[in-house]
Amino acid sequence: MEKEDKILVLRGIMGALSGVLSFILVNNEVIALLIPLIAYALSVGIVYGTIRGFNLTKWDLLGRGVSILLASWLLIFVILYNA
Numbered sequence: 001m002e003k004e005d006k007i008l009v010l011r012g013i014m015g016a017l018s019g020v021l022s023f024i025l026v027n028n029e030v031i032a033l034l035i036p037l038i039a040y041a042l043s044v045g046i047v048y049g050t051i052r053g054f055n056l057t058k059w060d061l062l063g064r065g066v067s068i069l070l071a072s073w074l075l076i077f078v079i080l081y082n083a
Contacts, residue, residue: 003056005059006051007051008065010050015070016076017039018069023080
């Protein structure tokens with residue numbers, strides 16, 4: 001698997017997990033909305049730690065997969081909230 005694919009899969013999984021956590025913490029709206037930002041910060045650290053041997057650009061580290069993380073967070077949150 002290419003490094004770009006690994007980044008996308010990692011951020012997709014982290015987005016899904018943050019969607020579940022946001023649903024669990026839905027009573028506290030501020031924390032529920034901060035969860036995806038915390039997941040993004042954690043994903044930057046994980047990407048840097050696991051893929052540092054490759055040619056890692058700033059786009060790979062900071063930008064690639066952010067929309068997937070936020071979309072998976074929102075979709076999982078909405079699905080669980082409406083269930």
